[in-house]
Amino acid sequence: MNKATYTEDVPPDRFKLLERIISLDRPARVMLIGATDSGKTTLLTFLANRLIDEGLRVAVVDSDVGQKGILPPATVSLAFPSDPFSSPSELSGEAHYFIGTTSPGQYIGEMAVAVKRLSDIAAESADVVLIDTTGFVTGQGIEMKRLKAELVRPELVVLLERSGELSHLRKLLSPYGEVVTLSVSKNAREHSRGERREVRKEKWKAYFSNASLVEVDMSKTIPTGTELFRGRSLTHEERDLLSALFRWLLIAGWKGERYVVVKADVEPGSRQYSRSVIHAVDFERLSNLLVGFIDGDGLCLGVGILKWVNFGEMRAQILTPIPREEVGKAVELRFGRIRVLETGEELGLLRRDEL
Numbered sequence: 001m002n003k004a005t006y007t008e009d010v011p012p013d014r015f016k017l018l019e020r021i022i023s024l025d026r027p028a029r030v031m032l033i034g035a036t037d038s039g040k041t042t043l044l045t046f047l048a049n050r051l052i053d054e055g056l057r058v059a060v061v062d063s064d065v066g067q068k069g070i071l072p073p074a075t076v077s078l079a080f081p082s083d084p085f086s087s088p089s090e091l092s093g094e095a096h097y098f099i100g101t102t103s104p105g106q107y108i109g110e111m112a113v114a115v116k117r118l119s120d121i122a123a124e125s126a127d128v129v130l131i132d133t134t135g136f137v138t139g140q141g142i143e144m145k146r147l148k149a150e151l152v153r154p155e156l157v158v159l160l161e162r163s164g165e166l167s168h169l170r171k172l173l174s175p176y177g178e179v180v181t182l183s184v185s186k187n188a189r190e191h192s193r194g195e196r197r198e199v200r201k202e203k204w205k206a207y208f209s210n211a212s213l214v215e216v217d218m219s220k221t222i223p224t225g226t227e228l229f230r231g232r233s234l235t236h237e238e239r240d241l242l243s244a245l246f247r248w249l250l251i252a253g254w255k256g257e258r259y260v261v262v263k264a265d266v267e268p269g270s271r272q273y274s275r276s277v278i279h280a281v282d283f284e285r286l287s288n289l290l291v292g293f294i295d296g297d298g299l300c301l302g303v304g305i306l307k308w309v310n311f312g313e314m315r316a317q318i319l320t321p322i323p324r325e326e327v328g329k330a331v332e333l334r335f336g337r338i339r340v341l342e343t344g345e346e347l348g349l350l351r352r353d354e355l
Contacts, residue, residue: 056128302326
């Protein structure tokens with residue numbers, strides 16, 4: 001199931017946009033911006049296919065982490081299509097940047113860095129770099145789009161809007177590139193939250209279809225993206241005191257800027273403690289957590305699902321489709337903020353400060 005497929009039934013202004021892109025100096029970066037279900041991916045597919053037909057080398061940067069086309073999910077991905085395609089889901093990513101969530105409101109910095117890094121890689125060999133973005137165009141999404149445009153400096157920013165809802169973005173982004181506004185196609189169809197969730201489920205399931213368990217030595221592949229594992233291990237006295245005070249089964253703990261513990265509640269009920277002194281993580285929040293394997297360049301080799309952590313031996317069991325030799329190239333194991341099963345079922349999102 002894909003939300004967007006290739007079509008030639010597009011409004012006339014899409015052909016004018018195509019001509020404008022062909023006329024740009026190369027490499028040309030083109031950023032597509034619009035609300036959810038505004039037709040960004042359909043427009044990208046149309047433009048990419050027509051540009052390929054013109055003999056141009058095209059790169060696609062897929063940063064719509066909520067409705068990802070190019071696998072794996074929860075990353076920003078780069079692909080170089082050599083032939084026309086009907087949907088970005090047909091493309092194989094050649095580079096990825098780990099975000100670790102499908103709701104990136106708390107990760108606007110990482111999103112901007114990801115688009116900048118992959119756009120730079122793409123521009124080294126492509127004539128046109130097409131950048132698909134999330135449908136997040138309100139609140140923090142506005143700042144995310146500004147940061148992306150400021151870093152990338154696209155030759156062209158294409159806004160897809162229904163009734164002037166992006167007028168603020170038009171003014172905000174105009175210093176960073178030429179801005180073109182198109183109307184949302186009458187063929188664009190809105191999808192329910194359930195439909196979007198079903199699309200994501202199929203993407204997760206497809207990515208993990210050939211996954212197997214690997215063991216990662218976290219004394220060598222450093223865990224990042226979390227406050228866990230930082231500082232010295234707690235003493236027996238500290239563990240006993242925290243367990244007694246808060247009725248916790250203490251699984252692991254460290255003392256750095258504050259006490260950080262992984263725990264399970266022995267008894268139900270709320271606990272009162274200062275978050276500036278203690279950071280407590282429920283053990284179950286780590287179960288089926290998405291993690292990214294990060295190489296020495298900061299790029300993502302692929303993602304996995306955390307299945308078990310042996311804190312004493314600093315070893316983790318992770319379900320991933322990445323070949324074992326590729327796993328061995330990772331220098332970081334970066335913790336994400338979404339819990340998901342290999343069947344594609346999403347178990348929930350975590351706030352950034354939860355880990």
